[in-house]
Amino acid sequence: MNIDHVATIRNARGGAHPDPVRAAKLAAKAGADGITAHLREDRRHISDNDIKRLRAEIDLPLNFEMAATDEMLAIAIAAKPHAACIVPEKREERTTEGGLDAAGGHNHLKRYVAELGAAGIRVSLFIEASKAQLDAARHLGAPVVEIHTGAYCEATGAAQARELDRIRDAVRYGASIGLEVHAGHGLGFDTVSPIAAMPEIAELNIGHFLIGEAVFAGLENSIAEMRRLMDEARQESGDQ
Ligand SMILES: CC(=O)[C@@H](O)[C@H](O)COP(=O)(O)O
Numbered sequence: 001m002n003i004d005h006v007a008t009i010r011n012a013r014g015g016a017h018p019d020p021v022r023a024a025k026l027a028a029k030a031g032a033d034g035i036t037a038h039l040r041e042d043r044r045h046i047s048d049n050d051i052k053r054l055r056a057e058i059d060l061p062l063n064f065e066m067a068a069t070d071e072m073l074a075i076a077i078a079a080k081p082h083a084a085c086i087v088p089e090k091r092e093e094r095t096t097e098g099g100l101d102a103a104g105g106h107n108h109l110k111r112y113v114a115e116l117g118a119a120g121i122r123v124s125l126f127i128e129a130s131k132a133q134l135d136a137a138r139h140l141g142a143p144v145v146e147i148h149t150g151a152y153c154e155a156t157g158a159a160q161a162r163e164l165d166r167i168r169d170a171v172r173y174g175a176s177i178g179l180e181v182h183a184g185h186g187l188g189f190d191t192v193s194p195i196a197a198m199p200e201i202a203e204l205n206i207g208h209f210l211i212g213e214a215v216f217a218g219l220e221n222s223i224a225e226m227r228r229l230m231d232e233a234r235q236e237s238g239d240q
């Protein structure tokens, strides 16, 4: 469960409510296996203090999403989350627009992957569903990749089916070269099942949809329903 957008709502008024750490505690009760938080360089949602509190108050593993900068590397090493996922970041973007260029940015990324790994933090790279990016991630020594599902979630009809095929091929290829494969971005009730059904995927990171749905159904119900859909899809794919 990604809790970023609880902080977006909090920050709209600048106070302390709603508290993303409280959401993380509820997520644990509702069936989430881990918490993801993206400390953006512009601090538009999650704050440095949220990260400190998540480490102090939450038992679930924390996946710390970060840009490849020295500032974020120092914060990650001090906070020692279970995992760090390196993501591309642009100040002017509304949300993460795509995957990292692990292939083109190889030399820049190398040090971050190595230093996070040396600090005992499991490193993942948030990348597009492409063989070249998967090969580059492996070459960089990242044990995990997270495949960007945003384009699949935004597409409809035949274009969405093509995006799904692209993701399926990448997931299989990633697993075949020894990477642990995760996926996320933009997933909702309508899009999660075909992704959750892919047996090679070890983790999904889902946030924005759940926070939005919580307005109507409550956070606990939203997370529980997402978990049910994921488990059902995985079970059905195992039955085939
Ligand atoms: C990397 C990614 O896909 C998402 O974490 C996302 O970080 C949520 O935060 P934003 O909506 O600010 O991009």
Ligand SMILES: NCC(=O)COP(=O)(O)O
Residues within 6 Å of the ligand: 002, 036, 146, 183, 184, 185, 186, 187, 205, 206, 207, 208, 209
């Ligand atoms: N890395 C993706 C993530 O953590 C959640 O993305 P979203 O569901 O908020 O779009």
